[in-house]
Amino acid sequence: MMVENEKIPWYSLNPRQLHFGKWTWRFIKVAAVIFVLSAFSVKPLWQFGWRAHLYCPEQFFPVKSAKGKSFRGGDWVTSKKIIVYGAPGTNDALVYETAEGLRNIVDELHLDISVQLVPCPKDAEYSLIAATHPHGQVASQPTAHKWIMTGKAISRFDLDTFIAHRLDARGMKFAEMVVVDAQFTNPDWAWGLTDFPSGTAVLQQGETGRELARHEGTHLLGYDRHDDFPYYVFGYPEGWLPSQRATLMMLLTKDTPQLSPRAHDAVINFWRGLETKKRRYFK
Numbered sequence: 602m603m604v605e606n607e608k609i610p611w612y613s614l615n616p617r618q619l620h621f622g623k624w625t626w627r628f629i630k631v632a633a634v635i636f637v638l639s640a641f642s643v644k645p646l647w648q649f650g651w652r653a654h655l656y657c658p659e660q661f662f663p664v665k666s667a668k669g670k671s672f673r674g675g676d677w678v679t680s681k682k683i684i685v686y687g688a689p690g691t692n693d694a695l696v697y698e699t700a701e702g703l704r705n706i707v708d709e710l711h712l713d714i715s716v717q718l719v720p721c722p723k724d725a726e727y728s729l730i731a732a733t734h735p736h737g738q739v740a741s742q743p744t745a746h747k748w749i750m751t752g753k754a755i756s757r758f759d760l761d762t763f764i765a766h767r768l769d770a771r772g773m774k775f776a777e778m779v780v781v782d783a784q785f786t787n788p789d790w791a792w793g794l795t796d797f798p799s800g801t802a803v804l805q806q807g808e809t810g811r812e813l814a815r816h817e818g819t820h821l822l823g824y825d826r827h828d829d830f831p832y833y834v835f836g837y838p839e840g841w842l843p844s845q846r847a848t849l850m851m852l853l854t855k856d857t858p859q860l861s862p863r864a865h866d867a868v869i870n871f872w873r874g875l876e877t878k879k880r881r882y883f884k
């Protein structure tokens with residue numbers, strides 16, 4: 602029996618009896634349009650969106666150094682240079698593999714960017730120390746597709762701290778890809794973290810290699826997402842469900858070296874959008 606004043610749960614209301622004000626309706630409509638646009642796209646819109654940098658305005662937001670100096674995001678691109686090095690104590694062969702992976706993706710995209718394998722710069726050593734906490738917490742660690750508690754304390758690396766110090770040391774003179782022997786503070790499960798605005802990619806020694814370098818390298822070249830957002834782009838041959846997509850830009854597909862057509866077009870158009878009459882970025 603219904604009690605007169607009993608509150609009816611909102612989800613059992615008849616939709617016809619829902620009454621929203623004019624502004625609420627407008628908000629719902631705008632939200633619905635934004636939702637559809639962010640969940641789906643079509644090939645020409647996708648390409649145009651990357652060329653006009655509509656998909657990634659945040660790539661050009663200002664970045665701040667530790668001393669408070671401000672830089673325009675992405676300004677390093679004009680240098681056409683990315684250096685690769687390992688933190689002191691890291692494995693040279695792995696750092697070499699990392700540089701090869703990055704060189705690989707740069708060449709595949711025909712970008713006119715030089716990738717230089719260098720010893721760890723002196724000023725970077727200081728930034729690395731500032732960003733690394735030697736006595737980290739007990740961490741969860743990714744193994745093949747699942748996470749386990751390792752129970753051991755390992756170094757923790759904070760990307761934001763590193764970026765802030767690197768900007769004081771090198772400004773926007775080049776971008777860099779760095780191999781470290783530590784786990785990240787945030788998120789602690791990531792194998793690599795990349796920030797296009799400051800031109801910084803950091804990879805975990807235990808996980809790095811050609812494929813991870815290609816994955817993070819693609820982020821470093823401006824593609825700041827994975828191939829599941831938008832959910833689906835019409836016009837590309839890809840699985841309807843993101844889990845059916847075996848591409849380089851999906852998480853947990855380290856063994857898939859192929860860049861998907863959507864990611865390929867996104868990066869190419871991103872750089873086409875950066876070009877001016879005087880400045881060319883393709884070979």
Ligand SMILES: [Zn+2]
Nearest residue numbers: 816820826827
């Ligand atoms: Zn990624």
